[in-house]
Amino acid sequence: MTFPAACDRPALPQSLRDELCQLLGTRFSTAASVREHHGSDISALDPMPPDAVAYANSLDDIVDISAACYRNDVPMIAYGSGTSLEGWLQASHGGVSIDVSGMNRILEIRVDDMDATVQPGVTRKQLNAALHGTGLFFPIDPGADASLGGMAATRASGTNAVRYGTMRENVLGMTAVLADGRxxxxxxxxxxxxxxxxxxxxLVGSGGTLATIAELTVKLHPIPEAISAAVCRFPSVDLAVRAVIQTIQLGVPIARIELLDALTMGALNAYSKTQLREAPSLFFELHGSEAGVKEQIETVRMVADEHQGLDFEWAVHPEDRSRLWQARHDAYFAALALRPGCRALTTDAVVPISRLADCIEATAADLAENGLLAPIFGHVGDGNFHALILVDPEDQGEVQRAEAVAHRLAERAIAMHGSCTGEHGIGLTKQHYMAVEHGENAVDVMKAIKAALDPKQLMNPGKIFPRGHSKG
Amino acid sequence: MTFPAACDRPALPQSLRDELCQLLGTRFSTAASVREHHGSDISALDPMPPDAVAYANSLDDIVDISAACYRNDVPMIAYGSGTSLEGWLQASHGGVSIDVSGMNRILEIRVDDMDATVQPGVTRKQLNAALHGTGLFFPIDPGADASLGGMAATRASGTNAVRYGTMRENVLGMTAVLADGRxxxxxxxxxxxxxxxxxxxxLVGSGGTLATIAELTVKLHPIPEAISAAVCRFPSVDLAVRAVIQTIQLGVPIARIELLDALTMGALNAYSKTQLREAPSLFFELHGSEAGVKEQIETVRMVADEHQGLDFEWAVHPEDRSRLWQARHDAYFAALALRPGCRALTTDAVVPISRLADCIEATAADLAENGLLAPIFGHVGDGNFHALILVDPEDQGEVQRAEAVAHRLAERAIAMHGSCTGEHGIGLTKQHYMAVEHGENAVDVMKAIKAALDPKQLMNPGKIFPRGHSKG
Known part of the structure; x- marks a missing residue:
């Protein structure tokens, strides 16, 4: 993939440097290491450093930084915890990284209303720690301890979206700053x-391309009285998925339901010296009353039996649950350890659940035909899964084959009425799929909205679509 | 309230009449009765007839009608079942009503994916009838048997949003037609x-001001194994609301929770010759497994006891449930019957639930001070309630006092961090509150989006904001 060269752009105007120095003092930096850090996310993409980093401590700071950048026609990229994927933070058109990680105050927790208002740099774990003792929790759990502003910007989710929704369903309101500081x-x-x-x-999912999130109010949920966990292996992905479909249709209010394929289970055995059956496995978590989760477990067990489930295990005590779920939590690192020194190319397809087994099996076949090692696991209740394609970064042929498989997966998911990204977003890397997935007219409407809200194209430019002119 | 006079606009161009006649034959009408019917909703507003009515039978029809109107700079207003409130259908700027009620085919029901794709004229009851035998249902239930296109356009909800969400959470995707026919x-x-x-x-909630909905895919939900109902009276609205808050915080996945005030209960006694206690009452509906709903009932009863609940009754058998819920279903007509010949001015405030009792009590006091009769009932789990202010339409002083109370209620809800409309929408009548609720800057952003998608301001113009120029 080729992206705009960082040198194709004017340097940061001296007047803007002076203004931001004046405004922020030591909270304004052009140090190479700081810039490099802010020009990368946790994807395998090379960094594209911004021209400067401005640390905002308040809404007023964001307003002042934005207004200054706007007057100088300089791009701005909001930065939270740096844990996004798909190149959201790469400064492909230079500009100023607005780091809001210092805006990490929890402004108000309202137990009766089950909501909380936070600054954008608050992380999900920080919020949950602050909720201790309230009987409430914030469920959305992407892999990283991401900032809530960043999670809203990328429309993040995680393992329990099947019950609690994604950031789409959990952000009630925001305060945000437009390009010109409004x-x-x-x-x-x-x-x-x-x-x-x-x-x-x-704004949720717009990746900082329309406005910078300065404050957000999120929904909270009651901590369930009882939680239980279960694990079950299946002879095939198809049977596992059919068990999931039936479980959901029976109205079991499942909180988490994760699929790990046989390869991932093998990776876990190698990683943790366990002897788990190397077969597609479902990990369940059930939330409810004491009696309710027992009943849910019975239903899940019955459904698993009907679908040739094997080795059904369940646990209610926290330590037993942790032991069962440890495998799921270890999956990412176990997968990486399958091939030391490898780089992981991550995919993020989502399809209607009726097509999930087909999509996973076609993808596994494509990976095998191309001699690629790629554990597959995901949030099967949502139809969302990730193939972690392990490649030798020095082997350009292999990298290209992996990219071609990832490309075919994205197109396969779209052809099955799904999406090329369930939770990571389009960012810099998936723009090719926008028209394929949405059609040219819908993309034109999105560009018209972008042009209306950010006419100078200064807000995280080059993300979601190339920087260019609206066809609205 | 004053609205643009229907005579302040050019007549429908003859060339457009000819084109639509050619295209639609007898499905194009300028008959006065047809126009009058299409220029009104179920609010108490006087009709504002469009200049013509075009009956669309297909996506292609909508495209052709829209493109023709666009070329002639003529407004277009989508029409479904005519059951909206707040003047959404009043042709305040004339134009063509695009009636999609004939587009009432259910295109596909996918049981495994728990979704359905329908044309916009399909009504909620029609969809549920078609789902018979699938084990699934579509939950959203505004009072009327509204069309799903209209429900999406107004972001409708009803009695079970607390469990299943509103149209916001239940529309997965749409096909829609822009002003120019794209x-x-x-x-x-x-x-x-x-x-x-x-x-x-x-598009959900945009009331036809951005595009005309031509097809939509909605989520379906499993019919619960068991349903039970309960009713309980409380000494005060405050205690009833506190019982609701605690019930939700305990994680009871309540499906419906409706509040009827003492006046409404009195109206029911008069209407149905019953002897119900004339006290604030909660009506519950609980969905789950057999054991689950029994457990939920026990929790609800315990919470009600703690909040001085009286006359707790519950029922699991369908006929007993129907009997308990009959009072809730009769509330609207019972309220109207309190004052024969009256007109009902409906309000639609929503607040964070911690403020709900305050908001209802302040509103009840305001109504009493102004000598107005207004039963209050609503979807208390969402913080949404309606006061049905019963006025003599001939008594201008009373009508004005009622409008003033409704106005103060909207402002009170907004001041409590709520909204002037929970489920009816802004339409023609609540535009004054847009800036109060959202602030000028957010309204400017909305207008900029409107201008970007509908630059000629032809899509249901004069709704949500006045027709005019963007300040984007």
Whole structure:
């Protein structure tokens, strides 16, 4: 893949440097190491450093930095915890990285309303720690301890979206700063409203390309009285997926339901010296009352039996649950350890669940035909899965074959009425699929919205679509 | 309230009449009765007839009608079942009503994926009838048997949003037609996606001001194994609301939880010759497994006891449930019957639940001070309630007092971090509150989006905001 060379752009105007230095003092930096750090995410992409980094401590800071960049026609890229994928943070058009990680105050927790208002740099674990003793928790759990601002920007989810939704369903409202420094409030604290256009949902998933999130209010959920976990192996991915479909249709309010393929289970055995059966496995987590989760377990066991499930295990005590789920938590590192020194090319397809087994099996076949090692695991209740394609970064032929498989997977998912990305986003790397997935007209509408809100194309430019002119 | 006079606009161009006649034959009408019917909803507003009505039978019809209107600079207003409120259908700027009620085919029901794709004229009851035998249902239930296109356009909800969400959470994707006839596809069938801007949520609630919905895919839900109902009276609205808060915090996955105030209960006694206690009452519906709902009932009863609940009754058998819920279903007509010949001015406030009792009590006091009769009932789990202010339409002083109370209620809800409309929408009548609720900057952003998608301001103009120029 080729991206705009960082040298094809004007240097940061001296007047802007002076203004931001004046405004921020030591919170403004052009040090190479700082810039490099802010020009990369956790994908395997090379860094593309911004021209400078501005550390914002407040809404007013974001407003002032934005207004200054706007007057100087300089791009701005919001930076939270740096844990996104797909090149969201790469400064492909230079500009100023607005680091909001210092805006990490939890402004208010309202137990009766089951919501919390936080600054964008608050991480999900930080919020959950602050909720200790309230009986409430915040469920969304991407792999990293990401910032909530970044999670909203990428429409993140994780393992329990099947029960609690993604960031799409869990952000009630925001305060955000437009390119020119204007502050907007979206949504609010009401659980529902029919008043005007849904700007909250427009900003969730927009990856900082429309506005910089300065504050957000998220829904909280009651900690269940009882939690139980179960694990079961299946003879095939298809039987495992059919068990999931039936479980959901029976109305079991499953909180987590994760699929690990045989290769991933083998990786776990190698990694943890276990002797798990190397077969597709489902990991369940059930939330409810004491009696409710027992009943759910019975239903899940019955469904598993009907689908030739093997080695059904379940646990209610925290330590037993942790032991069962340890395998799922270890999956990422166990997968990487299959091939020391490798680089992992991550995919993120999502399809309607009726097509999930087909999609996974076709992908596994494509990987095998291309001699690629790629454990597959994912959030099967949502139809979302990741293939972690392990490649030798020095072997260009292998890297290209892996990229070709990832490309075919994205197109396969779209052809099955799914999406090329379930939770990582388009970023810099998946722009080719936008028109394939949405059609040219819908992409033109998105570009028209971008042009309306960010006419100078300064907000994280070159992400979601190439920087260019609107066809609105 | 004053609205643009229907005579302040040019007549429908003869060339457009000819083109639509040619295209639609008898499906194009300028008959006064047809126009009058299409220029009104079920609010108390006077009709504002469109200049003509075009009956669309297909996506292609909508495309052709839209393109023709666009070339002639003529407004277009989508019409489904005519059951909206707040003047959404009033042709305040004339134009062509595009009636999609004939587009009422259910295109596909996918049981494994728990979704259905329908034309916009399909009504909620029609969809549920078609789901018979699948084990699935579509939960959203506004009072009327509304069309799904209209429900999406107004971001409708109803009595079970607390469990199943509103149209916001239940529309997965759409096919829609822009002002100039371009067709866009939004969302898709994946349960989640992070690919680009969320156009589905932008269109849900946009009331036909951005595009005409031509097809939509909605989520379906499993019919619960068991359903039980309960009713309980409380000494005060505050205690009833506190019982609701605690019930939700305990994680009871309540499906419906409705509040009827003492006046409404009195109206029911008069209407149905019953002797119900005239006290604030909660109506519950619980969905789950057999054992699960029994357990939920026990929890609800315990919570009710703690909040001085009286006359706790519960039922699991369908006929007993129906009997318990009959009072809730009769509330609207019982309220109207309190004052024969009256007109009902409906309100639609929503607040964070911690403020709900305050908001209802302040509103009840305001109504009493103004000598107004107004039963209050609502979807208390969402913080949404309606006061049905009963006025003599001949008594202008009373009508004005009622409008003033409704106005203060909207402002009170907004001041409590809620919204002036939970499920009816802004339409023609609540535009004044847009800036109060969202702030000028957010409204400017909405107008910029409107201008970007509908530069000629032909899509249901004068709704949500006045027709005018963008300040984007």
């Amino acid at each position: 502050v907007i409030n979206t949504g609010g604290r009401a659980r529902k409203s029919s008043a005007g256009y849904d700007l909250t949902h427009l | 067709v866009i596809n939004t969302g898709g069938r994946a349960r989640k996606s992070s690919a680009g801007y969320d156009l589905t949520h932008l």
